[in-house]
Amino acid sequence: xxxxxxxxxxxxxxxxxxxxxxxxxxxxxxxxxxxxxxxxxxxxxxxxxxxxxxxxxxxxxxxxxxxxxxxxxxxxxxxxxxxxxxxxxxxxxxxxxxxxxxxxxxxxxxxxxxxxxxxxxxxxxxxxxxxxxxxxxxxxxxxxxxxxxxxxxxxxxxxxxxxxxxxxxxxxxxxxxxxxxxxxxxxxxxxxxxxxxxxxxxxxxxxxxxxxxxxxxxxxxxxxxxxxxxxxxxxxxxxxxxxxxxxxxxxxxxxxxxxxxxxxxxxxxxxxxxxxxxxxxxxxxxxxxxxxxxxxxxxxxxxxxxxxxxxxxxxxxxxxxxxxx
Numbered sequence: 001x002x003x004x005x006x007x008x009x010x011x012x013x014x015x016x017x018x019x020x021x022x023x024x025x026x027x028x029x030x031x032x033x034x035x036x037x038x039x040x041x042x043x044x045x046x047x048x049x050x051x052x053x054x055x056x057x058x059x060x061x062x063x064x065x066x067x068x069x070x071x072x073x074x075x076x077x078x079x080x081x082x083x084x085x086x087x088x089x090x091x092x093x094x095x096x097x098x099x100x101x102x103x104x105x106x107x108x109x110x111x112x113x114x115x116x117x118x119x120x121x122x123x124x125x126x127x128x129x130x131x132x133x134x135x136x137x138x139x140x141x142x143x144x145x146x147x148x149x150x151x152x153x154x155x156x157x158x159x160x161x162x163x164x165x166x167x168x169x170x171x172x173x174x175x176x177x178x179x180x181x182x183x184x185x186x187x188x189x190x191x192x193x194x195x196x197x198x199x200x201x202x203x204x205x206x207x208x209x210x211x212x213x214x215x216x217x218x219x220x221x222x223x224x225x226x227x228x229x230x231x232x233x234x235x236x237x238x239x240x241x242x243x244x245x246x247x248x249x250x251x252x253x254x255x256x257x258x259x260x261x262x263x264x265x266x267x268x269x270x271x272x273x274x275x276x277x278x279x280x281x282x283x284x285x286x287x288x289x290x291x292x293x294x295x296x297x298x299x300x301x302x303x304x305x306x307x308x309x310x311x312x313x314x315x316x317x318x319x320x321x322x323x324x325x
Contacts, residue, residue, distance in 0.1 A: 004038035004102060008036045012058070018109070024216075024226065026049060029044055031046075042061070057165045059128075062164075085104055085105075086105050088105060089102035121151065174266030175253075192319050192320055194315045194319040194320075199246060203250070208243065209234070211229045214290070215286075223283065226238060227278070227290075230275075231268065257302075260322050262295070264282070265280040292318070
């Protein structure tokens with residue numbers, strides 16, 4: 001697949017329109033269209049922005065095609081040097097390996113775990129292929145061939161890119177972050193969307209906090225509220241910081257959404273030298289409320305001068321009890 005085909009594939013897989021991807025990645029819609037039509041060569045910073053916006057690893061969008069044997073030589077040699085490659089096989093009288101008996105393995109345990117999972121999936125495909133040769137039912141053969149195609153198509157995505165993504169998107173920083181006892185005991189229980197909106201407005205009014213709110217609300221796709229903080233701006237090393245307290249309240253509310261059977265995800269990632277925390281909440285009313293904040297109060301540009309009357313109107317409009325699911 002070309003870069004453009006990959007970009008479109010993962011965008012649609014994430015149920016995201018071009019406009020939403022443009023908003024998250026800060027790349028114009030016209031540029032995204034040209035990229036997807038392979039009319040433009042992608043810049044490195046755009047590849048990283050697209051990957052982080054789509055919650056995939058940048059490698060998923062890059063072209064690692066091997067066309068000649070020497071392409072494979074270079075990759076294999078580089079991997080061998082990095083992962084301490086080990087050779088196993090029979091040797092001749094001079095102590096040299098016999099070509100047809102040589103196999104390789106890696107001292108790196110993560111790489112060997114990956115190779116094992118890859119081998120298991122490949123074996124499943126081979127078993128289905130063998131079963132097809134023994135079957136005469138055309139309908140069943142078609143179903144099994146579809147299964148092989150499905151496994152082959154998912155091999156790169158589920159094995160290669162999901163494995164790499166685990167190294168890039170650190171969910172432990174979100175799920176394992178300890179909220180202080182004072183915050184967990186004194187913060188009112190999450191009840192309405194207004195509870196979270198008030199906190200977001202407080203963040204927006206604080207000049208030292210760097211955050212971005214994006215609502216993906218498109219007619220066809222599942223609405224999502226996406227909130228991203230620049231980690232350094234949260235002052236997490238200071239236990240007495242007002243900003244840190246705000247962040248812990250936000251995290252308390254974020255986790256509470258799962259009590260309503262609402263799907264949530266949170267992870268940290270690095271872009272350049274800066275670390276970011278991103279939170280995703282799949283909820284229609286919350287996405288709509290953030291969209292109202294963004295458009296009515298112009299969160300991106302003038303958030304520090306939010307008018308109290310307008311802010312209260314938005315908060316009151318979404319003073320709606322959160323429903324389960």
